[in-house]
Amino acid sequence: MKLSDLGEFGLIDRIAKLSGAADPRVICGIGDDCAVIESGTPGKVLLVTTDLLVEGIHFRRHTTTPRLLGRKALAANLSDVAAMGGSPHVFTVSLAVRPNMSVAWVESLYDGIEERADEAEVSLVGGDTAATSDTTVISVTLLGECPKAEVIYRHGARPGDSIYVTGAPGESAAGLAIVTAEAMGNLQATALGDEEREDFDRLRLRHLDPEPRLQAGRMLASRHWATAMIDVSDGLAADLGRILERSGAGARVEAARLPISVPLRAACERLALDPLDLALGGGEDYELLFTAPPDLGEEALSRSLGIPVSWIGVITEGLGDLRVVDPSGRERPLEARGFEHFHR
Amino acid sequence: MKLSDLGEFGLIDRIAKLSGAADPRVICGIGDDCAVIESGTPGKVLLVTTDLLVEGIHFRRHTTTPRLLGRKALAANLSDVAAMGGSPHVFTVSLAVRPNMSVAWVESLYDGIEERADEAEVSLVGGDTAATSDTTVISVTLLGECPKAEVIYRHGARPGDSIYVTGAPGESAAGLAIVTAEAMGNLQATALGDEEREDFDRLRLRHLDPEPRLQAGRMLASRHWATAMIDVSDGLAADLGRILERSGAGARVEAARLPISVPLRAACERLALDPLDLALGGGEDYELLFTAPPDLGEEALSRSLGIPVSWIGVITEGLGDLRVVDPSGRERPLEARGFEHFHR
Structure with a gap:
């Protein structure tokens, strides 16, 4: 069977079964806008969300600018934290990109990410970069926090x-x-x-x-x-x-x-x-x-x-x-x- | 200028300048095996690391199995937490993959991830999936923790x-x-x-x-x-x-x-x-x-x-x-x- 027969939601259902239901620190795993994790601080939880942006699927380079793309990549994750009622905190960005891409394009992408980060008062703390032969892929993971009693599921x-x-x-x-x-x-x-x-x-x-x-x-x-x-x-x-x-x-x-x-x-x-x-x-x-x-x-x-x-x-x-x-x-x-x- | 002229480390240097140096909660941003973040619990810090695996660069499908690939994708991140002296905790996995990939391949990949997760006692708590036209990309983000006074930089x-x-x-x-x-x-x-x-x-x-x-x-x-x-x-x-x-x-x-x-x-x-x-x-x-x-x-x-x-x-x-x-x-x-x- 091909993925195209199973579909994305079929795949997610199968992956969700692997999610850490047995781990007492995991309040909510796959299945909401963010994962909700015991932070170690009584009354506070950690929120975790991650989004993948794939060229040709989530964006096309000729219909946006790298700056706007960077803003949107972070905004999608910020929105997941908003949907839990939380406050965003720190994030990572990984980028797979063709070696012949211009430095200016990549810098504008990060400028856009940084602009949006400043507006939301969140900090870039890590990431990874790799060359790819074809499609540009951006992966953002954002952490947030929320009083445990206030999380909206x-x-x-x-x-x-x-x-x-x-x-x-x-x-x-x-x-x-x-x-x-x-x-x-x-x-x-x-x-x-x-x-x-x-x-x-x-x-x-x-x-x-x-x-x-x-x-x-x-x-x-x-x-x-x-x-x-x-x-x-x-x-x-x-x-x-x-x-x-x-x-x-x-x-x-x-x-x-x-x-x-x-x-x-x-x-x-x-x-x-x-x-x-x-x-x-x-x-x-x-x-x-x-x-x-x-x-x-x-x-x-x-x-x-x-x-x-x-x-x-x-x-x-x-x-x-x-x-x-x-x-x-x-x-x-x-x-x-x-x-x-x-x-x- | 192309990325190939600047090089990966040149790019990382430029990105590192954006990293949240002004944020008092960020003890260490880009530049170590993990980011080190104030957890909110006195004496404890949060560790964050992320790795990108790109087909054709980090792996080739004909020289590994999806199960081993899954194990390695998580192991690379576990190793980053080990290198800070920390204990790993929860992680997310995002996957960009061709729609004509077999469901069995993707399931084996997640089986390998899950096997390694069980061995390290860490829990999968989230992720994202997307179709791509070409290269398979796997993005793992792992959170860990460590007593603040014990982190090794x-x-x-x-x-x-x-x-x-x-x-x-x-x-x-x-x-x-x-x-x-x-x-x-x-x-x-x-x-x-x-x-x-x-x-x-x-x-x-x-x-x-x-x-x-x-x-x-x-x-x-x-x-x-x-x-x-x-x-x-x-x-x-x-x-x-x-x-x-x-x-x-x-x-x-x-x-x-x-x-x-x-x-x-x-x-x-x-x-x-x-x-x-x-x-x-x-x-x-x-x-x-x-x-x-x-x-x-x-x-x-x-x-x-x-x-x-x-x-x-x-x-x-x-x-x-x-x-x-x-x-x-x-x-x-x-x-x-x-x-x-x-x-x-």
Whole structure:
């Protein structure tokens, strides 16, 4: 059997079985945004997350800059710590790259990493470099910390909880669509009006330079507001599916309440895409998707977190059953698959 | 300028400048076998190390098995923790691999990782997987811990210290030479006598399945015996050069005291190689190279550590000056370069 038959999630399931369930120091191994490890300090845990960026899969060199790529490589990991409610701390970067790559490219990559590190107040402490014959691969591992009693796992959602999301998921996918259309010569910036151009610039940056929601995640944890949380990296539906799977619950999402931003709508019109598809299926937004008791309103949350928060539905009893209510009021099951490696 | 002009060590120097020197929690960033981080627990530090294994550079699929490759990927990181005197704890594994790779290959890889993890009592807690179009890349990050007062850095060597090494460095390089000669059809196992075949099997395993010296490293640290330590990954001369650079000292190595094992000598005879070259220049032995006050003898150390330890020379005043005394008594400077990526 080939990996392409098993699929990425099949592989991860098999690897997860090896994960250190028998080790009392491991509070949570594979299966959440970060591993959660006893730090040795009573009441504090260590968070560990790692992400691999592969050229041609996660990025293309002609549709981003090395600086933005460096920022994003770290941001994806920072977002994992945010999704546990933790504070990021130190990280390592390993890089496999062709020997004929320019030093300027690699230095810009590290400049971008360092910029993002300064913003998040985290420190580069190690790494490895190696030559490769072909594809550039970047591997980042980030450590964080969190008070043990404040960690927010994927498994805490309870029937009746409200489902919230920060920002406007789908914008990153729209940004990717714009970048791709431009690279293929299917979209000329000169053909756009001023307002549309500004909208598209914003979407492009949402894809190329996403903002990890560290302060929001930390506040949701320290106030004990969220019962379960994940970051939107594979798409809202897929990531909500993971909360449901781990929580043994279902969900009903109100399509009409999904935050479809003006830029997202404009890009979808121009590129003949469905904003609802992008909002539910688009990945790499690095927004926070969380559940909370129903008495917390979206306005109060937005005010407290300092970023837009939208109520998008409720957790139900239906074991893994993810449903969406169309704007017309019709309810249908929602396929909870995100981007999957190995499958074609 | 291309990376191939700058070289790996030039790149690492540039990256090291970005390393978190201003962060008071970072005791040691880039520049030792592990990063050393304040753990939050008084008197204890966190160790962080990461290694990248790239197909075609660090391994070839036709000269190893996925199980041995998995064991070695983790062993290389365990060895870094051993070289600080620490205890390994938890690790992550990321894998970029072609979708048409067999599931059996990937499962064997993880079986090997898990076997080695069980032996070292460490736990897999996370990772990432991605499809790649070409080269397989494995990225392992390992965390360990150590009492703060016991950490052994590269910078502690003082003039007059003795230089010791465990095991028989060069055996891994001999093993690689055997594996390569066999793969190229230049060496047939059937042409070997029984004894030679056993010797060659041992060398092959020293290359394909190296043993991290965790217990020895821990004892050297807890007894405060070693003043500086590194693991032999890039070659004895290159790695000793790193101790000298960080310690601001020189060294005189007695070639006649280098432990050239019977198998190493046999392989060098068969393959027309110089055992001294392999002992000084061969990489990936994952033996411990350390300095210690002169009153500790090699016999007492061997007994205490439970593995062979050889006295090979002394630390001198000569700032970075690495000299070797030939068996004939002639002293010459030694080029301290190991394997370097990007250079051709």
